[in-house]
Amino acid sequence: MNLQKKIESLPPIPMEHYQESFVSNNRDDRMQVQYFFDKENRHFYAEVGFAGLAQGPPGHVHGGAVAAVLDEVMGGTAWLNDIPVMTAQLNVSFLAPLKLDKTVFADSWLEGKDGKKVFIKSKLIGPKGRIYAIAEGIFVQLSKDKLELIGDLPDGLFKAE
Numbered sequence: 001m002n003l004q005k006k007i008e009s010l011p012p013i014p015m016e017h018y019q020e021s022f023v024s025n026n027r028d029d030r031m032q033v034q035y036f037f038d039k040e041n042r043h044f045y046a047e048v049g050f051a052g053l054a055q056g057p058p059g060h061v062h063g064g065a066v067a068a069v070l071d072e073v074m075g076g077t078a079w080l081n082d083i084p085v086m087t088a089q090l091n092v093s094f095l096a097p098l099k100l101d102k103t104v105f106a107d108s109w110l111e112g113k114d115g116k117k118v119f120i121k122s123k124l125i126g127p128k129g130r131i132y133a134i135a136e137g138i139f140v141q142l143s144k145d146k147l148e149l150i151g152d153l154p155d156g157l158f159k160a161e
Helices: 003-008 063-080 144-150
Strands: 031-037 044-050 085-094 103-114 117-125 131-141
Touching (some): 003 103, 031 063, 063 117, 063 131
Antiparallel strands (some): 103 117, 117 131
């Protein structure tokens, strides 16, 4: 099954908690994002459209916008697998230029864990299977106490401890 069909088979994640996010606040002039999570394979997915304010080279998406989306889906992968994290290291390889106003799909999955280090990979893929970027990151698992020092957390963010 191709990635687009896989995503279409999943229920969308309600986006009301993401309204203040740089990536997923769905500004029609920058980025439109919808998230999906597959409980069976534990992958986190996104359907993404980049608009004019995401421009880098004329008519194409800025690499920073691509990196931001891949960072957010990798972090979301950990969180939806009950591992609260923050990014420690992000490595993005850009494989092809991506035109604005094109819908693409992100796929992200856990690669492993070593103590508080969480290793995650992702890729940004077009509807015909073209890979535009791949990323890998090292994320640091944070305790509820550490996250509360950062700021307000939504109710029910953590399982009962």
